[in-house]
Amino acid sequence: MGKRSGDGFIAHKAKLINALSRALSERVELMDFTIGRKGLLGYLKALGGSNIVKVVPSNGSASGVRAADKRLRITCGANTSYIADNEWIGEKTPLSFCEVRISPNNTVKPNIGSLELSEALNRVLPFTAKEDNRPALQCVLFMAKEGKLTLVSADGFRLAIISLDYDDTAGQALIYNSDLAGIASALKSAKRARIGFEGEDVTKPSTLTIDTELIRYKWASNGGNYPEYEKLIPTQFNTYARFDTVEAIRAASSLKALSDDKDYPIDLNIGNGKITMASPDEKGQVEIVADTDGEEGYVRVNGKYLADILKACGGMVDFSLTNSLSPMLFSQDGYQVVVMPMVTDRAQKEAKAKEQDNTEAEPVADKTTEAEVKPKQSRKKEKVAVA
Secondary structure (H helix, E strand, O other): OOEEEOOEEEEEHHHHHHHHHHOOOOEEEEOOEEEEHHHHHHHHHHOOOOOEEEEEEEOOOOOOOOOOOOEEEEEEOOEEEEEEOOOOOOOOOOOOEEEOOOOOOOOOOOOEOHHHHHHHHHHHHHHOOOOOOOHHHHEEEEEEEOOEEEEEEEOOOEEEEEEEEOOOOOEEEEEEHHHHOOHHHHHHOOOOEEEEEEOOOOOOEOEEEEEEOOOEEEEOOOOOOOOOHHHHOOOOOOEEEEEEHHHHHHHHHHHHHOOOOOOOOEEEEEEOOEEEEEOOOOOOEEEEEEEEEEOOEEEEEOHHHHHHHHHHHOOEEEEEEOOOOOOEEEEEOOEEEEEOOEOOHHHHHHHHHHHHHHHHHOOOOOOOOHHHHHHHHHHHHHHHHHO
C-alpha cells in the first residue's frame, strides 16, 4: 500500500482508511509507533483537501515546541498534524495489534478464495461454545491435510464441519472465537487471501496466518487438544429427507411465536413426502414438502438449535436420522452439522420397542440338545402371549 518516502511513506488516503477499517485489532503498529486504530481512522476520515497522505517520523512541531518528542507527522493537502506514540490508547484499550505494511503491489499469492473462507467461518462460528469449562470448545479448529482445509466447531450439543479445497502446507491450529470475530466480514472486502500455518510439527497446533493484499492476520494456537470429532459423526441411518430451509425456517418461526420457551422444542415427523413440524403442547403444527426415503422417523429437537442450523445451511439441505435418540445429521456440499436430539417418553418407548423387535428377530442358533432349544421356544410363546 503506497510507497516509501525516506523514513516514512506516501499512500492513497482511501486505501489507508480501507485497510484500517478492515483491521480487527485496537492498536496499530506504524513504523516505530503504536497508535489507537479507531482514533487514527477517525482522524483520517476527517481530513480533506487531498487524496494523498504523507506519513513521516518527526522530532516535534515546526516551531520547535517539544522538539525532543517522538512523533509522526501526517500531511494531507493543507492539513499537518503531529501524532504522539500511544496516541488514542487508554488503559482499557485491548492488547491487540495490527501492522501497516507498505507495498506498491499486491504481493499475496492466494491459495484460497477470500469469499469462500469468509462463508466457511460464518458457518462454523455460530456453533462454538460461548462459555465452557473446556476451552477447546470456544475455538475453531483449522486443519489442513490431504488437499483439504477443514474448519470444525462444537458447543457440546452441536458439531459443525466444513471442508474446502486447499493444496498447500499441512498444519492445524485452535483459534478462539473471540479472536475471529469480524474476520469473516473483513475477508469479504479482500481481493485475495492466503492461509498458512507456522510450526515445526504439522500434527500439533501451530500459529495461523491469513494474508490479504492489505492486512496480515496472525493468531497463536491455544495449544489445547480438540475432541475426536470424527467419531461423533453418525454414518448409519434409517430415515432420510431433503427439503428447503427457507420453508423450514418460516415454519419454525411460526411455532416459536406460539411457545413461551425460548428454546421452543419442535417435534419432527418424517415420511410420506413431507416433514411435519409440531409443538409438543399441540398448540400448532406445520407441514413442509420433502423428498423422503427409508423408514418413517420421529425426533424432538431444540427449536433454536434447529433455526441456527437451517440459517447456516441455506437452500436445500439433506437430513439423515438413525432413530429418535441418536444424533441428527444435516449436510450440504461439504458442510455438515450434527445435533443431539431432546429425549422424550415417546422416543424412549420407541427405542425400547425397537430393541425388543430386534431381540425377537435374532435367529436361533443350531443347537443339538433339548435343554438349549426349549428356553428359546418358551420365550417366543411368552412374547406372542403378551402381544
